[in-house]
Amino acid sequence: GATIGILGSGQLGRMLAQAARGMGYRVATLSPGTDTPTGQIADHEVVADYDDLDAIASFARDVDVVTFEFENVASAATDVAARHAPVRPRGEVLHVTQNRLREKRVLAAAGLPTAPFEAVDEFRGLEAAVARIGTPCILKTAGFGYDGKGQVRIDAGTELEWAWQAMAGGPAVLEGFVDFEAELSVVAARGLDGELVDFGLIENRHADHILDVSIADMPVGEALEDDARQIAATVMEALDVVGVLCVELFLTRDGKLLVNELAPRPHNSGHLTIEGCPSSQFDQQLRAVCGLPLGDTLRKAPVAMANLLGDLWEGGEPDWVAALSDPAVNLHLYGKAAARPGRKMGHLTAFGTDRDDAMRRVMVARSVLKGA
Ligand code: ATP
Ligand code: MG
Ligand code: MG
Numbered sequence: 001g002a003t004i005g006i007l008g009s010g011q012l013g014r015m016l017a018q019a020a021r022g023m024g025y026r027v028a029t030l031s032p033g034t035d036t037p038t039g040q041i042a043d044h045e046v047v048a049d050y051d052d053l054d055a056i057a058s059f060a061r062d063v064d065v066v067t068f069e070f071e072n073v074a075s076a077a078t079d080v081a082a083r084h085a086p087v088r089p090r091g092e093v094l095h096v097t098q099n100r101l102r103e104k105r106v107l108a109a110a111g112l113p114t115a116p117f118e119a120v121d122e123f124r125g126l127e128a129a130v131a132r133i134g135t136p137c138i139l140k141t142a143g144f145g146y147d148g149k150g151q152v153r154i155d156a157g158t159e160l161e162w163a164w165q166a167m168a169g170g171p172a173v174l175e176g177f178v179d180f181e182a183e184l185s186v187v188a189a190r191g192l193d194g195e196l197v198d199f200g201l202i203e204n205r206h207a208d209h210i211l212d213v214s215i216a217d218m219p220v221g222e223a224l225e226d227d228a229r230q231i232a233a234t235v236m237e238a239l240d241v242v243g244v245l246c247v248e249l250f251l252t253r254d255g256k257l258l259v260n261e262l263a264p265r266p267h268n269s270g271h272l273t274i275e276g277c278p279s280s281q282f283d284q285q286l287r288a289v290c291g292l293p294l295g296d297t298l299r300k301a302p303v304a305m306a307n308l309l310g311d312l313w314e315g316g317e318p319d320w321v322a323a324l325s326d327p328a329v330n331l332h333l334y335g336k337a338a339a340r341p342g343r344k345m346g347h348l349t350a351f352g353t354d355r356d357d358a359m360r361r362v363m364v365a366r367s368v369l370k371g372a
Helices: 011-022 053-061 075-082 091-097 100-109 123-133 160-165 222-238 268-276 281-289 355-367
Strands: 003-007 026-031 044-047 065-068 117-120 137-141 151-154 172-176 180-190 196-207 210-215 243-252 257-263 303-309 329-333 344-351
Touching: 003 011, 003 053, 003 075, 011 026, 011 281, 026 053, 053 075, 065 075, 065 281, 075 091, 091 100, 091 257, 100 172, 100 222, 100 257, 117 123, 123 137, 123 160, 123 172, 151 160, 180 222, 180 268, 180 281, 196 222, 196 268, 210 268, 210 355, 222 243, 222 257, 243 268, 243 281, 268 281, 268 303, 268 329, 268 344, 303 355, 329 355, 344 355
Parallel strands: 003 026, 003 065, 026 044
Antiparallel strands: 117 172, 137 151, 137 172, 180 196, 180 243, 196 210, 210 303, 243 257, 303 344, 329 344
């Protein structure tokens, strides 16, 4: 059978590898780590840095298609890989989405709404940018941020030199603060022939800037749902994505959608599609990058997902029996060696009679984990 090559080795690669093996593919992963969440599932684990171009070339030679779950792979590496195997999505998609400024410029050029933003390349420009955007606003590093790392909120009294220190030398993007009603996401997939599917509007609740809970089928009405789908379709086509991409959105208090950021891969908020849909976001990624027709995204029943962070391990191993005493609850663990506070170790999914019931069940299951 064919071999899927995955750059990166975290839980997203693990769940892709599980989908791939379920369909009879072989899986190879390349990352600097050993005994990784993806490597545990893969047939073949290559240990190399993402800038080791010789290792990337020989990895690509040995697989039939290269995809990724780690999005900070440099263009030099995806270019080298592309000489030996198709890279899907193409390297340009990573290049744009790994930098907030490039990403926002592509969004603006496609006519998509975002919060007001300005590039801030050095400290000298910050004061004037804050004056133009107004407070409150958020200063974010242009590259390498996740789970809210590398961003600071600036209010009227905030010491700008302190804020700039968090940018580790810049460059950065300054964004207007959005007083949102809710945070939403659309996970979409696009096939080799341009076929498009999406999983509808997922509601996301964060705690300490880390995704905490996601609930499928946010009831915002048909008009907004169509808008969100249209935004996702526009992004997929503008970037010519083959694979899965998530659009993170803000729903403003006056009922408008703004794009927050893009993730060119399956997304934490889409984990509820594993049980929730006939073809999960990982099945779709696999199908898309392998040039297969896409699968059905129909929601089987109301469903919610809660992340399990390392903090839950502080008092010892969590009480899995208690969490699974509700048969509507499913457990996923990512095989990470050490539990650290804030580290994503796994997630729970629950079905319910409606959204509130699904949400309640998944929260109850998580709350009883710290039994002892
Ligand atoms: P991740 O990639 O893990 O989703 P990230 O570090 O790339 O996170 P963002 O998604 O940009 O960061 O921001 C993290 C969270 O901070 C958002 O989900 C939202 O809750 C809040 N946030 C970010 N930007 C804004 C904004 N302009 N206005 C209000 N809240 C914001
Ligand atoms: Mg991000
Ligand atoms: Mg985000």
